[in-house]
Amino acid sequence: MKTEDITLFHRIVETGSLVEAADILNLPKSTLSRRLQLLEDELNVKLFHRQSRAMTLTASGSHFYDKTTPMLAQLEQTMSELSGQNAEVAGHLRILIFPIPELIHITHAIFEFMDLNPGLTVEIIVSTEPQDMIRNNIDLAFMLEDAFNENEMVARHMITEMVHFFASPEYLAKTDIPLTQECLSEHNSILFRYPNGKIFNDVPFGKDRTLAVKGNLCVNSLETCLEATLMGRGISMMPLAFAQEHVDSGKLKMLFEEIEPYEGKCYLVYPSRRFISLASQRFIDFMMKAMEECIEKGDCNRDVIVRGVFKSMN
Incomplete structure (x- = not known):
């Protein structure tokens, strides 16, 4: 059983639609449908009730989702521990950024992280509109303190x-x-x-x-x-x-x-009820370390921006 197929199953659950999941993942619907069918055949259970415009979990599907969510999180954590902090990460990150003054500088930091991890692909979404991070498969977001529900998010203060x-x-x-x-x-x-x-x-x-x-x-x-x-x-x-x-x-x-x-405070946030990928973990560590170094060097006395790492606006 491929962990990637389980991850695809999670994306279908979270969007509620095979079509939406395929669009977000940039995969052909036929590919996603085939991978789901292979997973169901391997498990020998039906995971979804298939309808014309939506897909709802069966009892078995709901049980499988609940059980595999912490398993995927634990797997990502184990991979992180085994690979070491300097190992290159791969995969895809979808990052939402509220259009704050530091938007371009945060973008530059994302580019530097990509340069350090050339196997990684990134999608940057700039939006002032409400976004369901789980439904839209958004891994991380830079958001203002009053713009998210603290009960649903893990938040790290950045700026x-x-x-x-x-x-x-x-x-x-x-x-x-x-x-x-x-x-x-x-x-x-x-x-x-x-x-x-x-x-x-x-x-x-x-x-x-x-x-x-x-x-x-x-x-x-x-x-x-x-x-x-x-x-x-x-x-x-x-x-x-x-x-x-x-x-x-x-x-x-x-x-x-x-x-x-x-x-006004800006936070780096991610959903609390979803496993966090190895790429997300490394990105958070990268951004937090950059902020800590900025403070230690005394470069954050004024409005803080990012320059790949951080520097002051002076």
Whole structure:
């Protein structure tokens, strides 16, 4: 019995469809169907009830899935222990990245990891939309702290961003509302919707205070938020790294500089109820070691970015 066939069986279970599993795995449907049939023949059990548009597990299939999930995880761990930390890994990784300011630099780090492991193939998915990581066969994701369910994910803190309030000189010139802490809720704010559907409209203000804000525009993209702020559509909250060049050029003004900024955290996450592949383990180790070295060298005093390893933005 091939462990690869068991892994393919898991992907079909998690997508609920032979067609979807074939698309995600970039395999012909006929190949996946044949491999599944071989697995069923070898086990001498029927694993799925086959329907026109979906596949549901039989009792035997459900039992096999539950039993083989920890077995695959243990196998990956054993392979990792036997091969040693410097051994090359192969396989395929699907990595989801929320479009944060460090997007390109995280991508560069992924490229360096690929260079160290030329047998590995990688798919990078950039999205602000909710993604079911298991159903979509996503191995790892870089996500903001409020964008995922902590009960379903294992999360490793990677990056901290200083988040400030910003507005354009044009917006400030045309508003009649005083720019004070007490009047912030009366201003037109550019609202932000996280991938989990939550709207960021109760915003942190200083260390121990939150303020309710409102506005006539809601976005789910930092690029759109920045553009709307530059065009005078209202006040926004954004990572300083994302807006710095426009502050320097005078196109944006940082507001309430005397208030301690909100620390937005980005995490490297993966599903807690799915076995983690050897490639995923090595990638996590690579990224965490890079962060640790960055901190030890004192290069992470400001907004942290990645350069294959990490360095400061200075």
